[in-house]
Amino acid sequence: MTRADFFDQRRLLDLQRADSSLHQLRYRLRQAAERYETDSLDRTAEELRDGLGTFEAQIGDLGRDIDLADRELGGVARRADGCRDEMISGQADSHEMTRLQKELEHLSRREADLEDRKREALERRGKLEKAVDVVTAKLGELDAEKEKREAGHESAVAGYEREVAETQTERDRLAEVIPTALVDLYEQIRAKQAVAAAELRGRRCMACRIEKTTADMKELLDAPLDAVVRCEECGAILLRIEAAGGPAKPGPESELDEFLN
Numbered sequence: 001m002t003r004a005d006f007f008d009q010r011r012l013l014d015l016q017r018a019d020s021s022l023h024q025l026r027y028r029l030r031q032a033a034e035r036y037e038t039d040s041l042d043r044t045a046e047e048l049r050d051g052l053g054t055f056e057a058q059i060g061d062l063g064r065d066i067d068l069a070d071r072e073l074g075g076v077a078r079r080a081d082g083c084r085d086e087m088i089s090g091q092a093d094s095h096e097m098t099r100l101q102k103e104l105e106h107l108s109r110r111e112a113d114l115e116d117r118k119r120e121a122l123e124r125r126g127k128l129e130k131a132v133d134v135v136t137a138k139l140g141e142l143d144a145e146k147e148k149r150e151a152g153h154e155s156a157v158a159g160y161e162r163e164v165a166e167t168q169t170e171r172d173r174l175a176e177v178i179p180t181a182l183v184d185l186y187e188q189i190r191a192k193q194a195v196a197a198a199e200l201r202g203r204r205c206m207a208c209r210i211e212k213t214t215a216d217m218k219e220l221l222d223a224p225l226d227a228v229v230r231c232e233e234c235g236a237i238l239l240r241i242e243a244a245g246g247p248a249k250p251g252p253e254s255e256l257d258e259f260l261n
Helices: 006-035 039-088 094-177 180-190 214-222 255-260
Strands: 197-201 237-239
Touching: 006 094, 006 180, 006 197, 006 237, 039 094, 180 237
Parallel strands: 197 237
Antiparallel strands: none
16 A cells, blocks of 8 residues: 655645646636637628628719719700700791700600619619618727737736646646655546545545445545545545544535536
């Protein structure tokens, strides 16, 4: 049976807590990228920019249609003025007056058609310009949210990395003051499972939470205090703090709970 000073064995609980904390911190560090991800924002922004490009192209086309309608309206107005000038000049005979009147009627219809086309184009352009404003504002919101997430990610990563470094330093300090043979045994167990050292609280192993039988408890309590005893169910090193007359350390219901939280 492996033997080690009981106070050195107790330090294994602190080492286990440090290792559990390191596992949690490294997990949170990996998860930070997911919590503050920006890929979905980039995809949405790309879709919006594509739509914005389409809107702006349509606005450009409508602007050219409006300019063309204005030029044609100007031409129609000049032709109509010419017809009216000719009619009031007194030089047109009756046949010519009839032709000029029909020309004015045709130009009036053409003018009305062009005005309708221009009005529809202006209305359509106005709606598209409002859509551009909405999309532009949404892109601004996405950019702001992306900056916020990136800043949050950087802050979270920096915080977790600082905690990992501090906890790792404390963990290394603890490992240095525990006998090498005991640390080696602890590491061998921990290579196979999350919790390598836990307290025996009452009749329960706080690693696997299984209660010991009366026979098991007698064997555990009869073992010398410096004997390194292990849970037969999970293999964790059991610290018999209550049996040694010391108070149970406050903490989670089990060492496994602390590791999982």
